Amino acid sequence: MVDHASSSVFIFGTRSALLWGNIVGFSIFVTGFSRSYNTPTAQTYRSTCRLMSGAGIIALSAFSASSDPPLRKLNAPDYLVPDHSSPLSKTESTGVSILFPHQHNFTTHTQRKKVHCDGKADSVRQFRSMSTGKEKVAIIGSGNWGSAIAKIIGYNVRRNPEVFDPEVRMWMYEEDYEGQKLSQVFNTTHQNPKYLPGITIDSSVVAVPDLVESVKDATVLVFVIPHQFLKRTCATIKAHLPSNAKAISLIKGVDLNETGPVLLSSIIRDNLSVDVSVLMGANIANEVAKDMFSEATIGYSNRKNADLYVTLFNTPTFRCEPIEDIAGVEICGALKNVVALAAGFSDGMGYPGNTKAAILRIGLLEMKKFAQHFFQGVKTETFFESCGLADLFVTCTEGRNRKCAEAFAKTGKTFKELEVEMLNGQMLQGTGTAEEVDRILVNLNLTKEYPLMHVVYEISFKGKPVTVLVESDYGTQRYWEERYTKEKRETFEWYQDYHSLIPNIRPIIEPYQSAAQRLRILNLGCGNSLFGEQLFLDGFGSVINVDFSAAVIAAMNKRKEAKIKEYRDSEEREGIHEAWSHPEDIEYQVMDVTDMSYAPNSFDIVIEKGTMDALLCSEDPHAATAMCLEACRVLKPGGLFIVITYGIPERRLCYLQDEKLRWRVIQQTDFPGYCATDNEPATLDYMYVMRKNEKAD
Numbered sequence: 001m002v003d004h005a006s007s008s009v010f011i012f013g014t015r016s017a018l019l020w021g022n023i024v025g026f027s028i029f030v031t032g033f034s035r036s037y038n039t040p041t042a043q044t045y046r047s048t049c050r051l052m053s054g055a056g057i058i059a060l061s062a063f064s065a066s067s068d069p070p071l072r073k074l075n076a077p078d079y080l081v082p083d084h085s086s087p088l089s090k091t092e093s094t095g096v097s098i099l100f101p102h103q104h105n106f107t108t109h110t111q112r113k114k115v116h117c118d119g120k121a122d123s124v125r126q127f128r129s130m131s132t133g134k135e136k137v138a139i140i141g142s143g144n145w146g147s148a149i150a151k152i153i154g155y156n157v158r159r160n161p162e163v164f165d166p167e168v169r170m171w172m173y174e175e176d177y178e179g180q181k182l183s184q185v186f187n188t189t190h191q192n193p194k195y196l197p198g199i200t201i202d203s204s205v206v207a208v209p210d211l212v213e214s215v216k217d218a219t220v221l222v223f224v225i226p227h228q229f230l231k232r233t234c235a236t237i238k239a240h241l242p243s244n245a246k247a248i249s250l251i252k253g254v255d256l257n258e259t260g261p262v263l264l265s266s267i268i269r270d271n272l273s274v275d276v277s278v279l280m281g282a283n284i285a286n287e288v289a290k291d292m293f294s295e296a297t298i299g300y301s302n303r304k305n306a307d308l309y310v311t312l313f314n315t316p317t318f319r320c321e322p323i324e325d326i327a328g329v330e331i332c333g334a335l336k337n338v339v340a341l342a343a344g345f346s347d348g349m350g351y352p353g354n355t356k357a358a359i360l361r362i363g364l365l366e367m368k369k370f371a372q373h374f375f376q377g378v379k380t381e382t383f384f385e386s387c388g389l390a391d392l393f394v395t396c397t398e399g400r401n402r403k404c405a406e407a408f409a410k411t412g413k414t415f416k417e418l419e420v421e422m423l424n425g426q427m428l429q430g431t432g433t434a435e436e437v438d439r440i441l442v443n444l445n446l447t448k449e450y451p452l453m454h455v456v457y458e459i460s461f462k463g464k465p466v467t468v469l470v471e472s473d474y475g476t477q478r479y480w481e482e483r484y485t486k487e488k489r490e491t492f493e494w495y496q497d498y499h500s501l502i503p504n505i506r507p508i509i510e511p512y513q514s515a516a517q518r519l520r521i522l523n524l525g526c527g528n529s530l531f532g533e534q535l536f537l538d539g540f541g542s543v544i545n546v547d548f549s550a551a552v553i554a555a556m557n558k559r560k561e562a563k564i565k566e567y568r569d570s571e572e573r574e575g576i577h578e579a580w581s582h583p584e585d586i587e588y589q590v591m592d593v594t595d596m597s598y599a600p601n602s603f604d605i606v607i608e609k610g611t612m613d614a615l616l617c618s619e620d621p622h623a624a625t626a627m628c629l630e631a632c633r634v635l636k637p638g639g640l641f642i643v644i645t646y647g648i649p650e651r652r653l654c655y656l657q658d659e660k661l662r663w664r665v666i667q668q669t670d671f672p673g674y675c676a677t678d679n680e681p682a683t684l685d686y687m688y689v690m691r692k693n694e695k696a697d
């Protein structure tokens, strides 16, 4: 039996094995004889040959393509050294590589079809590289971590010439650097000034911009690219790897299919048919590159390969610990980036250390729960290795994900914008992972079991306010009821008050006013804001204010009664607004804005300030959409819905432009938001105006 699992050179064939063994100067292990060749000589040879390092199966005679065992049963790619009896036309369909095709003077076989040879020189080189038993390393990726790990690999390859081929190729996604090609700059200066400035990398590492060229002859593939590029990278190199290749992934991320998460190491394994290990840990690239002490965890299933990786990566200041738990190690590396976003949000909001500590604790528990839910055999100890607790800690204190999330909370910019502004070409992995993870959780109805992962996604991509990290109740009736029951202030304004908003709103509403008919205005989620009262006092029309908190509606009705009384009791009316002479034009009603009792087409204007923002904190993912549907239903054709929010277009238009809504967004405006202190960053508030279709019904 051919043992594919062990990394040795196997020669499939007989007589010529001796010949080729002599020619290339290596010892061989002969296996897979056909009966006719199972001679005493060959058996003796089999029992005395020494196993070599380096994987591969080499057929020295293609008789096996037609007889026992068939060549196609062997793992591709195989190598064939044909002899005079080789039925090469059959081997063609197996995808076998032909070594030395002309050695046997095939031209004498007139009936044989011309056989495709994948390039004699390449095949010979691969064959020889296997025969030397040296590992040839290719680094796939040359960003911040790719470059830092290249420094370590260069150092170890030079220290271990008996194990490694002296040249390490590093695939460099070609970019312009100050008018020159980045790969040329690297190969001249041995530095990567864009992604790891100031660090010199051993000259054994050569930047290669052609991906296929970079993996040529490589027996060890080190994957260190952003995870979004993995699949297409595998597809490109798939057909160009020697059969004894193996891989290790340093990529922190996760993919998904319809049943759940898919490890990136599985993607590599499935696409390339190679053994795959992983290396993860508390490894801020810039610190590792400066030889500051760090640890890393190697997750493996093949111990021999893990030992090789220790030789490749371990240094006095980069200590690598192998553990037999690929999934545990890899999920730690992926999910800690999502937790780091939460830590960054917390920092951006100025929350104290206690809050961040809680985020780390909850995050670690969700990481472990997720890994053990979806993957068998994940060990609890893994979460206490460098890939677990340690990486979580460092990413939540110093990582890029944390840094950008802090800016997200402070500025309200999107992650895409912040990545461009803050990272100079480097890429966040946490945001993509948050999306993938949430898709899995939603598909499998698991969001409640992973509240932190879910809320990070909702804040990052669904416009939920960062405050839901610590206050997740803004969307519930219970929260507002309790709040307004205890409320000491008679009124409170979220964001801006009426006077700062009305210059933006007046020009939109005024064209709708007519002498003949008063506007009917509906104010959604009025709370104890004076916004609706001021619209009424300024004579825009009759205003109905609604809120689902009975406590606040009672308080606002009490205020209204007091105003009416004040007006009626006053002898001297100066300073008391005349509008109170017709108080029937202002009403406060208890109503759930997602399910209102008004008839369709009842209002000219529907307006809300901050209500959608609050609903987006709701556990009901459809609450904001439900409010919009209701607003649209009760609006008259041609009527306007005005939304005042802190939500940027990317996070609000997805709701406002829902295809079920029979309106069009006709205006979006931003204006300076309210700043609590001079030290706080300037923010923007937004107004979106929708006009209901004339023929909506």
Ligand SMILES: NC(=O)c1ccc[n+]([C@@H]2O[C@H](COP(=O)([O-])OP(=O)(O)OC[C@H]3O[C@@H](n4cnc5c(N)ncnc54)[C@H](O)[C@@H]3O)[C@@H](O)[C@H]2O)c1
Residues within 6 Å of the ligand: 141, 142, 143, 144, 145, 146, 147, 172, 173, 174, 175, 195, 224, 225, 226, 227, 229, 250, 251, 252, 253, 283, 284, 285, 286, 425, 426, 427, 428, 429
């Ligand atoms: N930077 C770190 O401190 C660190 C530490 C440990 C692990 N990691 C992980 O290593 C992986 C790689 O991160 P990094 O920091 O080396 O990368 P990076 O974010 O610094 O750089 C991005 C890389 O992507 C390349 N790129 C851009 N467009 C591309 C395209 N279309 N196709 C292919 N490549 C393209 C760029 O040239 C650059 O090399 C990530 O999964 C990351 O989580 C990073």
Ligand SMILES: O=P(O)(O)OC[C@H](O)CO
Residues within 6 Å of the ligand: 252, 281, 282, 283, 284, 285, 337, 340, 391, 394, 395, 398, 399, 400, 401, 402, 428, 429
């Ligand atoms: O900078 P980050 O957030 O991508 O994290 C970097 C490393 O993964 C830390 O181990």
